Amino acid sequence: MKLKHETPMLDELESGPWPSFVSDIKDEAAKRAKNEKNVEYQIPTDVCDDLLGILELSFKHGRTHWKHGGIVGVFGYGGGVIGRYCDQPQNFPGVAHFHTMRVSQPGGKYYNTDFLKQLCDLWDLRGSGVTNMHGSTGDIILLGTTTPQLEEIFYELTHNMNQDLGGSGSNLRTPADCLGQSRCEYACYDTQHLCYTLTQEYQDELHRPAFPYKFKFKFDGCPNGCVASIARSDMSFIGTWRDDIRIDQEAVQAYIGGEIAPNGGAHAGRDWGPFDIQKEVIDLCPTECMWMDGKELKIDNKECVRCMHCIDAMPRALRIGQDTGLSILVGAKAPILDGAQMGTMLVPFIKAEEPYDEIKEVIESIWDWWMEEGKNRERLGELMKRQGLQRMLEMTNQKPDPRMVKEPRHNPYIFWKEEEVEGGFERDVNEFRKHHQR
Amino acid sequence: MEYEEARQRIFDTLTKKQKSKSKFYFSDLAKILEIKPRDAKKLINKMVEDGTLEYWSSGSTSMYGLKGTGKQAHTEHED
The missing domain is CATH 3.30.70.2500 (Alpha-Beta Plaits)
Structure with missing residues (x-):
């Protein structure tokens, strides 16, 4: 034509x-x-x-x-x-x-x-x-x-059609979630329920713009991050657990013996040879917190950083813990001009239980800070960089926690204040000189 | 702050500024009202509802203007 x-x-x-x-x-x-x-x-x-x-x-x-x-x-x-x-x-x-x-x-x-x-x-x-x-x-x-x-x-x-318009402009944008517990055994909380509840709760923020710029929520049920909330949302809710990874030692042996296909049977289009737990799982652990003790797989859970590789590779042998909740990370953005930024840990662990009041408290304290002090067209991540993480912790009533440190000796954002130091910042120079020459 | 007083204050200030600009950020309006953003939002929403103000959006950022002012309405055949 x-x-x-x-x-x-x-x-x-x-x-x-x-x-x-x-x-x-x-x-x-x-x-x-x-x-x-x-x-x-x-x-x-x-x-x-x-x-x-x-x-x-x-x-x-x-x-x-x-x-x-x-x-x-x-x-x-x-x-x-x-x-x-x-x-x-x-x-x-x-x-x-x-x-x-x-x-x-x-x-x-x-x-x-x-x-x-x-x-x-x-x-x-x-x-x-x-x-x-x-x-x-x-x-x-x-x-x-x-x-x-x-x-x-x-x-x-x-x-x-029982459907609403989404967010654009200086609004809360349409919250996005993974399919969570409806289909996925890795999900540490009900992503769809939390996403729906917060969408209903914050209708005014979604439809009537009063923020300095866009603001995005995304909900990942587990650290696999299928909606990539850690990279794409100003406030990222990622499922996690605070007890131990559950290990079924019989199933571990079944993976080693080749009775269960690793990775849930994925990548099966080619013969990769027999499953090698040392090479394919233990040696790939980023914190080296796994080892075989005879026929038993051991995990030093306190070192686990939730990379999910071992659970993804052997889902029938290793399962997420039972004391589940979520971590809240803030400040991610993916703009074309100014450069992307990943989320920073704000709340290492919080239970995700109805009516989610604790989570709403964190959200609203962040908004109060950003709405008052954010410049026009300044994303939350940029305000965090400008005023510092310590300021954000004060505004959201969070206590500093080692899990918030991204890299040691790189971003020392936890500073002492004078009132927190015994004797203050003033010192007696004469007393100091008694022990230290010029 | 009473609604009528807030409306008048916004209307007068924005009218005065018309020569230099016709679109304003939310924070500009909150500053005119001299109240916290959360409280200002309720009043400003009402001003949109009753037709004093209108939204303008680029897609990524939203602004507010006195209804029908600025070049936009004319060039888009919306007036």
């Missing part, structure tokens, strides 16, 4: 062996032109043609023709809609408005096909049909619609 605009440069992006978004958008353009389902399109039918056209023009000029940002939104919400307009509306009327809508993803990203069909039908009717499942935000991203459609889509989502 002939497209509305010639796109020689975009066509190059279809020539590789990998899937191409250009082919996908071309398919959608052809589908909309044919309209076999007789959809009464509420935005220009040629939106996808013009999307390709303006992208080709941007490639030709080496600069963008989008203007992003604006006052568009749905009533009462300060986030969830990101305005976008093109600066060539005469040549590309289909994308004169091309707003993005962020829709909260379901907990653990569990969908049913009915919901997905409803979502696609809605977006075919009232949007471009182009989606992004799931952006790095984690949300369902619906790309390209016009201003008059926003309220219509919002009504449909909230009234008929």
Whole structure:
């Protein structure tokens, strides 16, 4: 089918062996032109043609023709809609408005096909049909619609699909979680329940922007970190345990004897030879806290740093402890310009039990500090660097703990204050000189 | 602070600044009201609700402006 605009440069992006978004958008353009389902399109039918056209023009000029940002939104919400307009509306009327809508993803990203069909039908009717499942935000991203459609889509989502818009702008962003205890035996707490509870509790923070900048929560059920909260969220909740790793010595022997496939049977496409517990598990322990004592596997649990390798390699022999909870790390960010930063330990262990009051206390103390002292467009991680970890510990009523030290002798952020030192910082120089020459 | 007093203070201060800028960070508004951000939020939300203020968002950052002011509304055909 002939497209509305010639796109020689975009066509190059279809020539590789990998899937191409250009082919996908071309398919959608052809589908909309044919309209076999007789959809009464509420935005220009040629939106996808013009999307390709303006992208080709941007490639030709080496600069963008989008203007992003604006006052568009749905009533009462300060986030969830990101305005976008093109600066060539005469040549590309289909994308004169091309707003993005962020829709909260379901907990653990569990969908049913009915919901997905409803979502696609809605977006075919009232949007471009182009989606992004799931952006790095984690949300369902619906790309390209016009201003008059926003309220219509919002009504449909909230009234008929029981779904809310997600966060954007200086808001709490849509909280994201792993599937947690619903499917995973490593999960140390119910990620979906905590994620849902906090999402409900902080609706105001999600929809009405009053933070200095974006703020993200992510929930990992265990230190494997399937949602990478430690790298991507201002406040990261990672499941952990404070007793010992449970060892089933019989199962350890079964792994050694080859009766149970290591790594849950993964990497089975090649013959790696017989399982070698010394080489594949014990020698890879980052703190060298494992050894074989005759036929018994031993672990010095106090040295364990929760790397999860041994548990991942032998899940039937080694299991997480039973006294479970979570660690809270803060200040991670992954911006393009200023450089990424990993989370810093704030609370080494906290129980994750309903109604999660202790966790909410930590969250709110962090917000109070950041809202008062954070500069405009300053992430929590940057405020922590600017004012120091000690200040954060004071503001959140946390006691300094060796587990907060990232590397010894690198970030000595715990300083003595004068009132904490017997005799203060003043000294008698004459007394000192009696014992020390100039 | 009473709502009407806060609204008037925001309206007057933002109107005075219109020549130089039309969009403001949340912290600018909290400073005008001279109250803690958490308390300011409640009042400012109400001002958005009753149409005194409107949100502006770049996608990553949010700002506030007096409703209908600034170039944005006109260029986006929203006025």
